[in-house]
Amino acid sequence: MSEAVLSIRNLTVEIPTRGGILRPVDQINYDINRGEILGIVGESGAGKSMAGNAVIGLLNRPAKITGGEIWLNGTRIDQLEGEDMRRLRGKHIGMVFQDPLTSLNPLLRIGDQLTETMLEHLDISRDKARKRAAAALDEVGIPAAAQRLDSYPHEFSGGMRQRVVIALALCAEPSLIIADEPTTALDVSVQAQIIALLKRLCRDRGTAVMLITHDMGVIAETADRVAVMYAGRLAELGNVRDVVTHPEHPYTDGLMGSTPLASKGLKRLRQISGSMPRLTAMPEGCAFHPRCEFAQDICRAEPRPKLNGGRSACHFPIQQPAEETA
């Protein structure tokens, strides 16, 4: 494998509350390599976005990193603060948010938002920045890019705005992009275009991508590897093909069973009974055991199962392809 752009080691994010300390991200580990797309899936509240925000240093107080390390291109960044972290954002880590309709400042021309970002991070003149802004818009597929520089965000459609957002995230050529549900707010037909665009741009530049989504379909099409998160913990981590076709963790299996995929044909979708434990009431041992059909006594006791370099954090990983047993 090539060198890792991003390495997360035992990352833990905690929120102190009156009722005790909540742990929305609990000792997770993963690497993302150059040009690789790592999909992060999980239900709402599984800690996917929280982990992304921790990497880019945009955790909302009182949430904060309380353990572990984040390495970006060989530099430790989880302890950086204020100005140092700001200089990193945009320049080395770009971010794409969920809703393109609210991600752009409605009162600033998109050309100004682009040049502003470039002037912040790159040592170039205003004229040069404007030329590069036009090129950046052209690259994300905005027609007549040079003329659209003076347009305001409201003059674009949702899909076009997400293209602008991507251009903004990439304009200082960061080595890592965190895309937090980049297609969730878009029409299905536009989703595919945006995903294809993101994939192409990152392949071309060798940008690593952390693709956060709850849409298994998007992950299956886009990502190289996938990390499945459950209740703040990593349940499974592996190549997309392996995880999708032969999930090891019962939770991943359930997640796959509940996702309509063309390859599976027309079958009734399964559902995982129960719901994810609340952060205020985490069970002992494996967080999934109350919902797991294979749960044994060992699952209910500490120490809980961990990945430890393997694929899944489970005492009883599924050996057979799930589709044949279902």
Next chain:
Amino acid sequence: MLAYSLRRLFQSFIVLLVVGLVAFSMFRFVGDPIDSLLGQERTQSDIERLRGELGLDDPFVVQYGAFLGRAVQGDFGLSYRQARPVAEIIAERAPATLELALVSAGFAMFFGVVLGIFTAIRRDGFAANAIMSVSLIGVSLPTFLIGILLIYLFSVELGWLPSFGRGDVVDLGWWTTGFATGSGLKALILPSITLGLYQMTLIMRLVRSEMLEVLRADYIRFARARGIREKSVNFRHALKNTLVPVITVTGLQLGSIIAFAIITETVFQWPGVGLLFINAIQFVDIPVMAAYLMLISVMFVAINLIVDLLYFAIDPRLRADRSGGH
């Protein structure tokens, strides 16, 4: 845009007509001006002669029509009490009120916006909390009490500033100004603070809450995620979005500064239009009262119009509607 402006202008005109009618008809019931114009030693023939001269025996509609006809030409008739043209009396008094309003509006806007931004950005800081607490005083104390307290402190106890009047004014023929002399400037301080304090705290609280709202917006997060420096996030991205709703309220507040100068002018015996109005009420000087009311409503309508047009300057989304039209 033009159609919009014309429509607004027409609406303003209707508003003025209605205000004129209300002012004119209501004042008919305030009292009989003949009583105050003629002393105890009046005869019936005196009364009837004066009634005829003033047109008080004409039908209501005729009186109103005559009033409007003259008002449009800037002629509000003769003051019953001073027997001089009302327009002349108001023109003589207006500079005092306008200078006072200008200074207090400037004071209110400058400190309101600056403190509003400060308390929003440092919302958990000690200074911000202290300012917010103190600002409650500005909101809850009545104007006359603030005026009296200021007089007590700075005029009576410390003797730094005059307690009444405009000080020395310079007469420019068409305008009298207190800005040109030391005593004129000193005399402006206390009344301006008294008049502007309420507006200042109001603007400050409004700016603060709007700014806090805007700082939570996605585009602010996205600007941060692009590594835009904090100063630029606050003052370029956030402030502009904050100003849109702030302008409306501030505009209306400026109108009320002029309208409610009455109390401040009374406390400080400021020789402006407000004091003139109070005196006019005591003597049932209808032409003066009517003219004052018309003047204030013209001012409000004009400010409203300007505020609406300012939106176009600030918010590009409104400008886009000019072609669409609805």
